[in-house]
Amino acid sequence: MIVADMSDPVLDAPDAHHLETVLRLRPGEPVGVTDGRGGYARCVYAGRGAVRVDGPVSRQQERRPRLTVGFAPVKGDRPEWAVQKLTELGVDRIVAFDSARCVVRWHDTRADRHLERLRRVARSALMQSRQCWLPDIEIAPAWRTLLAGSGPCEVALAQPGAPGMSSKVCTVLVGPEGGWSDDELCDAPTTVGLGAAVLRTETAAVAAGVILAALRAGLVAPAAAG
Numbered sequence: 001m002i003v004a005d006m007s008d009p010v011l012d013a014p015d016a017h018h019l020e021t022v023l024r025l026r027p028g029e030p031v032g033v034t035d036g037r038g039g040y041a042r043c044v045y046a047g048r049g050a051v052r053v054d055g056p057v058s059r060q061q062e063r064r065p066r067l068t069v070g071f072a073p074v075k076g077d078r079p080e081w082a083v084q085k086l087t088e089l090g091v092d093r094i095v096a097f098d099s100a101r102c103v104v105r106w107h108d109t110r111a112d113r114h115l116e117r118l119r120r121v122a123r124s125a126l127m128q129s130r131q132c133w134l135p136d137i138e139i140a141p142a143w144r145t146l147l148a149g150s151g152p153c154e155v156a157l158a159q160p161g162a163p164g165m166s167s168k169v170c171t172v173l174v175g176p177e178g179g180w181s182d183d184e185l186c187d188a189p190t191t192v193g194l195g196a197a198v199l200r201t202e203t204a205a206v207a208a209g210v211i212l213a214a215l216r217a218g219l220v221a222p223a224a225a226g
Contacts (some may be wrong), residue, residue: 001033002123002134006041006057009033016049030054036126036134038062060132063092065153065170067212070095070146071205072176073104073114080121082202087125087135089209094122097140101178106139115139143173144187155189158204162191164223165211172208174201 001019003009011019019025025045033051034040042055069086073079073096086094096118098105106114119137126134140146147155153170157180165172169192175184177200185191194207214220 001031001051001127002036003033004035006033006035006039007053009041009043009051009053011049011051013049019045019051020047020049032130034126034132036123036132038132040132063090063133063216065216066092067209067216068093068095068146068171069174069205069209069212070097070140070143070171071174071201072097072099072102072143073106074177074201075104078200078202079114080118082205083118083121083137084125085206086209087122087131088129089206089213090131090133091135091209091213092133093136093138094118095138095140095146097143097146097173099143099176100181100184102176103178104176111139143175143184146171146173147189156192157185157188157190158194158208159185159188159191160193160198162193165192165215167215167222170212172212174204174208177201 001011001015003011027045027047029045031043031045031051032040033043038060039057041053041057043051044054046052069091071082079096083094096106115137122135122137154168155171156169158172158174172192194204199207215222
């Protein structure tokens with residue numbers, strides 16, 4: 001469960017309902033709570049949708065480097081699926097952005113509604129995967145705005161046929177189903193490949209998250225410099 005105050009955890013109504021009505025917890029059963037910013041505490045269910053701290057509050061260090069995956073929005077519930085999986089993978093920042101060939105554009109009066117929905121999905125995925133760092137969820141007017149403030153980490157556009165991921169890349173941006181425009185590819189700091197197949201936008205976003213997270217954890221070796 002995610003709470004605002006770790007010392008005095010108060011669940012919001014949907015979480016309280018989930019514990020009491022869906023999970024049917026009994027008083028005294030264990031519940032973990034986090035503030036979504038690295039804090040974690042073991043609690044016990046106190047009944048009527050309430051929990052009580054039953055141990056010290058621990059803190060996880062922020063993961064480094066911070067990983068970002070951005071993607072052009074697509075129709076249906078596929079963006080929610082991508083955000084769910086990227087949260088489970090431990091991606092720190094997830095951004096939906098406009099691109100030249102986007103069919104779906106979220107920068108209108110519906111942007112706030114889309115953003116709220118994606119944040120709810122990320123929140124639920126964080127609790128399900130029992131993690132302590134809630135990703136930042138954003139909607140950007142264009143992918144080029146994500147180049148600012150990237151620091152020493154490289155920002156790469158996912159492109160079929162490009163080289164594999166290097167250890168310098170910590171932000172991968174996935175274009176729309178129509179692909180990047182020629183101008184966008186000319187402006188790209190670098191490009192990276194995600195395999196031999198041409199992937200759907202949401203699949204490519206998750207593939208990028210898997211590779212970035214595996215590199216950070218030292219589970220795979222970065223691509224050799226070409």
